[in-house]
Amino acid sequence: MTAPAPPVTGDGRTALAAVATTGEVLAHPRLHEGLLEPWELRRLAAIRVPSRRDDVLAARLLLRLCVARFTGGPPEESAPAQYCADCDRPGHGRPYLHDHPGVGVSLSHADGLVGAAVGPGAVGVDVEPATRRPGPLSVLGRVLPESAVREAADAPDPGAALLRLWVRAEARLKAGDGDLRVLEWTDRHRSAVAAVASAAPVTTFTVGPGPAPRIRRPRDPTR
16 A cells, blocks of 8 residues: 655645534534444444543544535545554554545544644644643653743743643644644633644634634744
8 A cells, every 4th residue: 555645735725723622523413423434433442431432533523524614525525544654554643635635634632622623735733621731841851842841941831831832742743744834722711722733824613602712823833
């Protein structure tokens, strides 16, 4: 099997991203477990913790909704595939779209929160509970830029600053490109911190009844 073609940029469209609670996604009238592919259902069946199973299911459904809005197709025809270049096998690894080789997709889930993003070119999304505090600093300094860790540690609220640094780094990692622009925001209604790394500008939308998040300007790609 050959790897899918890497995403390309240049069509001028914006990326789409959404963050929601797992409950909001599972309550959506057009999103349900029956949309999953057989290989996704097998992976879902192997998850023994019910809350984690719900998070994984909701993340995959939210990604379908993002893809449907981006392509104009229905969620039933918006299933992503996955491929691992390291072992040359499908069913895991970075997600992609069979019929849209120039479109990047990404998903994230964490303790009752889910995120998804789709856009022209590389894209990556990460979401974390706003109360989470990454650490310790000795570990973060090995996986994140040391100068950025020191700056965050000196902020008025070091824990919150380090969390924002973490989600930005995770979004870039999932996109596969450390030089992409990053949009990062706090969704206070859902008590979530999220980031999207994208080759294109990002438009966000909501799934549940909560208000649209107040979005910050994209961060400097070097930070």
